Amino acid sequence: MSDPASAEPGMVLHRRVWRETSALLEVLTPGHGRIGLVVKGYRKRRQMNGVLEPFRELQLSWSGRGELYTLTQAEPVRGHWLLSGQRLYCGLYLNELLWRLLPRHDAQPEVYTLYQHTLDALHQTDSHAATVLRLFEKHLLMLLGFGLLLDYEADQATRISASLNYRYDPEQGPQPTRASDGINGASLLALHQERFEQPGQLADARRLLRSVIQYHLGSVQLHSHRLLQRY
Amino acid sequence: MKPSGSGDLLVRLLGALQVLPGVGQRSAQRMALHLLQRDRQGGKLLAEVMLEAIERVGHCQQCRNLTTDEQCVICRNPERDDSLVCVVESPADVMALEQAGVFSGSYFVLLGRLSPLDGIGPDDLGLELLIERLAGGAIRELIIATNTSVEGEATAHYLQELAQPYQIKVSRLAQGVPLGGELEYLDRSTLALSFNNRAEIH
Numbered sequence: 033m034s035d036p037a038s039a040e041p042g043m044v045l046h047r048r049v050w051r052e053t054s055a056l057l058e059v060l061t062p063g064h065g066r067i068g069l070v071v072k073g074y075r076k077r078r079q080m081n082g083v084l085e086p087f088r089e090l091q092l093s094w095s096g097r098g099e100l101y102t103l104t105q106a107e108p109v110r111g112h113w114l115l116s117g118q119r120l121y122c123g124l125y126l127n128e129l130l131w132r133l134l135p136r137h138d139a140q141p142e143v144y145t146l147y148q149h150t151l152d153a154l155h156q157t158d159s160h161a162a163t164v165l166r167l168f169e170k171h172l173l174m175l176l177g178f179g180l181l182l183d184y185e186a187d188q189a190t191r192i193s194a195s196l197n198y199r200y201d202p203e204q205g206p207q208p209t210r211a212s213d214g215i216n217g218a219s220l221l222a223l224h225q226e227r228f229e230q231p232g233q234l235a236d237a238r239r240l241l242r243s244v245i246q247y248h249l250g251s252v253q254l255h256s257h258r259l260l261q262r263y
Numbered sequence: 264m265k266p267s268g269s270g271d272l273l274v275r276l277l278g279a280l281q282v283l284p285g286v287g288q289r290s291a292q293r294m295a296l297h298l299l300q301r302d303r304q305g306g307k308l309l310a311e312v313m314l315e316a317i318e319r320v321g322h323c324q325q326c327r328n329l330t331t332d333e334q335c336v337i338c339r340n341p342e343r344d345d346s347l348v349c350v351v352e353s354p355a356d357v358m359a360l361e362q363a364g365v366f367s368g369s370y371f372v373l374l375g376r377l378s379p380l381d382g383i384g385p386d387d388l389g390l391e392l393l394i395e396r397l398a399g400g401a402i403r404e405l406i407i408a409t410n411t412s413v414e415g416e417a418t419a420h421y422l423q424e425l426a427q428p429y430q431i432k433v434s435r436l437a438q439g440v441p442l443g444g445e446l447e448y449l450d451r452s453t454l455a456l457s458f459n460n461r462a463e464i465h
Contacts (some may be wrong), residue, residue, distance in 0.1 A: 052284050082411075087413065118420075199312065
């Protein structure tokens with residue numbers, strides 16, 4: 033993964049100031065996974081600044097090798113996913129999750145597609161944002177090899193029963209429990225079928241996914257949760 | 264122990280100058296030699312003023328802009344309309360708006376913007392001061408002048424929600440074609456925005 037690339041599609045997940053006059057972009061690409069791009073003389077290249085924003089697809093060229101590449105060119109491919117209000121907070125959450133959960137230089141074209149489809153869904157104002165986020169989390173975990181076991185118990189032989197409570201082990205899967213803080217079998221099945229019909233099932237899915245994601249993040253804390261209390 | 268001769272002091276000066284943005288080893292050397300060889304008086308003045316500014320400049324208790332007093336010049340000015348509050352990200356934005364000379368209300372300076380991915384949340388923007396002013400009932404309009412970056416937009420939305428219970432007018436700076444701008448070269452998203460926000464000609 034050391035060759036320069038030209039006119040590759042990519043989307044900015046995050047941008048921060050880097051050594052006074054440069055910026056460091058965290059970018060998601062289909063062909064190179066998550067990469068770090070340094071934009072030199074960032075403050076002087078005003079024309080580029082407006083373009084290097086999250087939620088728009090770009091064509092990027094870069095040079096260099098190693099951990100960080102140097103951006104040489106950036107062109108917008110098409111318009112924005114113009115998210116506003118709470119939808120914008122949701123979008124920022126997707127970005128933070130991808131930034132923190134994806135290793136660098138691990139090409140996963142499916143993750144890129146999932147991300148864009150999720151932005152499409154958030155962009156439609158009649159979609160249900162909380163459901164969109166839960167499905168994104170579930171599918172992202174699956175693509176990263178951390179898929180949840182939702183229709184069978186951890187022994188992979190016993191079917192989940194809608195009337196039992198389970199304790200979810202991020203490595204093993206669900207195990208029946210009598211404890212009242214477990215997750216309801218019906219909620220596991222709802223997440224499996226991606227149909228949240230009963231009240232509370234979406235909230236259960238949120239709690240489960242959040243704890244599994246936290247397990248894989250280790251000591252890293254997500255910050256966008258603070259803005260997302262409603263979802 | 265390091266020797267504390269003149270060479271060492273010069274090295275320290277070079278290092279100290281490099282805290283300034285855009286000043287590296289070479290510029291620091293040029294500055295230091297200029298001050299020591301040609302303008303010691305100027306250097307002394309610079310050091311004194313800088314020390315005094317760093318000790319005395321704080322934040323306005325009303326708008327959080329930089330000032331040496333409890334309230335800044337703008338907040339103290341009786342000619343200015345307190346019922347209009349323009350919210351900006353930084354003191355530099357206040358300076359820019361003042362130079363544009365279009366606004367005669369007061370400001371509120373966030374000293375940052377919501378940036379969840381960097382861990383900068385609502386608590387880091389001094390918003391309790393703004394809420395106090397909103398609750399005071401003297402504000403007619405909140406003009407949101409955060410940047411048009413994704414973080415600026417997120418901040419704008421947060422401010423809008425914050426102001427909602429107080430039933431005051433909330434506005435946002437318009438976005439569009441810059442003066443002297445040519446459509447052909449305009450960023451396509453800006454073009455789309457200004458098209459959607461087009462204004463009727465009177």
